[in-house]
Amino acid sequence: MDIIFYHPTFDTLFWIAELEKQLPGARVREWKSGDEQPADYALVWHPPVEMLQGRDLKAVFALGAGVDSILSKLREHPEMLPLSTPLFRLEDTGMGLQMQEYAVSQVLHWFRRFDDYQDLKQEARWQPLEEYQREDFPIGIMGAGVLGAKVAEALQYWGFPLRIWSRSRKSWPQVTSFAGEKELNTFLNGTRVLINLLPNTAETVGIINSSRLAQLPDNSYVLNLARGVHVVEDDLLDALNSGKLKGAMLDVFSREPLPEASPLWRHPRVAMTPHVAAVTRPLEAIAFIAKTIGQMERGETVSGQVDRQLGYVSPACAGFLLLSGADSCYSCHKQRRRL
Ligand code: NDP
Ligand code: OXD
Numbered sequence: 330m331d332i333i334f335y336h337p338t339f340d341t342l343f344w345i346a347e348l349e350k351q352l353p354g355a356r357v358r359e360w361k362s363g364d365e366q367p368a369d370y371a372l373v374w375h376p377p378v379e380m381l382q383g384r385d386l387k388a389v390f391a392l393g394a395g396v397d398s399i400l401s402k403l404r405e406h407p408e409m410l411p412l413s414t415p416l417f418r419l420e421d422t423g424m425g426l427q428m429q430e431y432a433v434s435q436v437l438h439w440f441r442r443f444d445d446y447q448d449l450k451q452e453a454r455w456q457p458l459e460e461y462q463r464e465d466f467p468i469g470i471m472g473a474g475v476l477g478a479k480v481a482e483a484l485q486y487w488g489f490p491l492r493i494w495s496r497s498r499k500s501w502p503q504v505t506s507f508a509g510e511k512e513l514n515t516f517l518n519g520t521r522v523l524i525n526l527l528p529n530t531a532e533t534v535g536i537i538n539s540s541r542l543a544q545l546p547d548n549s550y551v552l553n554l555a556r557g558v559h560v561v562e563d564d565l566l567d568a569l570n571s572g573k574l575k576g577a578m579l580d581v582f583s584r585e586p587l588p589e590a591s592p593l594w595r596h597p598r599v600a601m602t603p604h605v606a607a608v609t610r611p612l613e614a615i616a617f618i619a620k621t622i623g624q625m626e627r628g629e630t631v632s633g634q635v636d637r638q639l640g641y642v643s644p645a646c647a648g649f650l651l652l653s654g655a656d657s658c659y660s661c662h663k664q665r666r667r668l
Contacts, residue, residue, distance in 0.1 A: 330355045330369050330370070331355075331366075331368045332355055332358070332369065333364070333368040333371045334348070334359055335359070335376050336372075336374045344372075348615055348618070348619065351615050351619035360380050368384060369386065370386060371386055371390070372389075373390070373392065374391065375398055376399070382409050382410075386414050387625065388414065388417060388622075389410060389415070390418075390419075391416065391417065391419065394419050394607070395528060396528075397640070400637065416635045417621060418642065419618075419633070420632065420633045420642070422610060422613040422616075423607075423610030423613040424608075425478075425479030426479070428526070431580070432480045432484065432524055436468060436487070436489065436522055436524075436552075437487070439522065439575075440466055440489075442461065463488050463490065466490070467491070467521050468484055468489045468521065469517065469522070469523050469524065470526060471526060471527050472495060472526035473501075474641070476607070477493060477526040480524060491504045491505070492504065492506075493507065494508070513541070513544075514541075514544045520549065521548075521549050522550045523537070525553045525559050526555050527555050528555070528641035529558055533559055534558050535560075537551065537560040537565070538560075539567060542573060543573065545574070548572070550574065550575055551574060551577045554581070557581040562583055569596060574598070576599075577598065577599050577600070578599075579593065579601045580602045580605065581604050586603065621633060
């Protein structure tokens with residue numbers, strides 16, 4: 330079995346050695362421009378069109394959770410990857426725990442009013458503030474997928490009221506589920522801390538905008554862990570300046586690195602990190618890829634295949650048998666007709 334690997338920043342030699350260890354018998358090579366030798370699988374992040382085009386691959390694995398950059402390249406260059414080639418993405422592989430750490434620490438920071446105490450410290454003021462109550466601090470998670478579920482689980486442990494918003498309704502114990510566009514405003518009306526864990530698709534771009542932010546109670550908070558393009562940054566700044574929002578913590582931005590001129594850098598109520606909320610953990614990622622390739626080779630059930638039309642992994646898709654040669658995942662077709 331031949332595997333080609335391309336990542337602009339990862340330690341390629343480490344990945345190749347570890348992949349060969351976990352997939353005995355596989356020959357893994359770094360793809361370089363001009364390499365047209367046959368391959369069975371490709372492991373990629375921001376791949377050049379030339380790497381994938383014209384190949385007869387059994388599958389492509391994205392080396393991250395979000396596949397938006399690959400899908401947008403595919404829209405420009407559909408010839409890069411035929412629909413018959415399944416595209417997989419990483420499911421959790423250590424990212425769930427990192428998202429839990431990030432979300433819990435930030436929610437507790439706001440809940441315990443550390444932002445206010447930091448302001449008081451600047452003025453050398455010793456002043457205990459009224460405590461917030463958990464019942465006044467409902468948390469709303471947009472996106473109830475692999476990472477949204479992990480974050481909900483961690484926040485549930487801390488006793489916060491939880492609501493989630495997704496395309497399809499969920500029945501999770503003690504979590505209020507809202508589904509679809511029609512229920513979005515109701516979801517927002519009761520959300521004090523809005524956590525975004527949606528995938529970047531045509532339907533979700535710009536979803537956190539002035540009219541949606543207006544639905545939140547006053548003095549709310551926004552935590553964006555998914556993609557910068559979900560948030561209309563000017564609208565977020567307006568909401569912060571008007572007092573609708575009390576704070577925002579942003580890991581992702583519409584342009585990365587965030588341009589020096591962006592007012593987000595200097596806004597006193599905006600905190601940020603440089604797209605590090607959950608990074609790809611090589612050993613866990615390689616274990617997932619090796620397991621999935623093994624399952625495919627044996628004709629078994631696999632999970633993590635992206636529905637290229639939806640732009641992410643449809644819940645109905647996960648765990649269904651992949652029909653080799655089919656133009657997509659078998660279960661997706663059934664699901665699409667039902668929706
Ligand atoms: P999943 O694909 O597992 O989950 C996506 C969720 O979003 C599903 O619950 C889905 O609903 C919901 N959804 C999709 N479209 C809509 C819509 N139009 N309306 C309402 N709900 C919708 O994704 P993950 O949890 O694995 O990851 C989420 C995102 O996090 C990734 O796409 C990536 O962009 C980002 N990410 C960011 C990282 C960082 O470091 N900042 C690291 C890793 C990921 P349903 O269940 O009904 O289908
Ligand atoms: C990802 C990311 O999608 O790193 O994996 O943002």
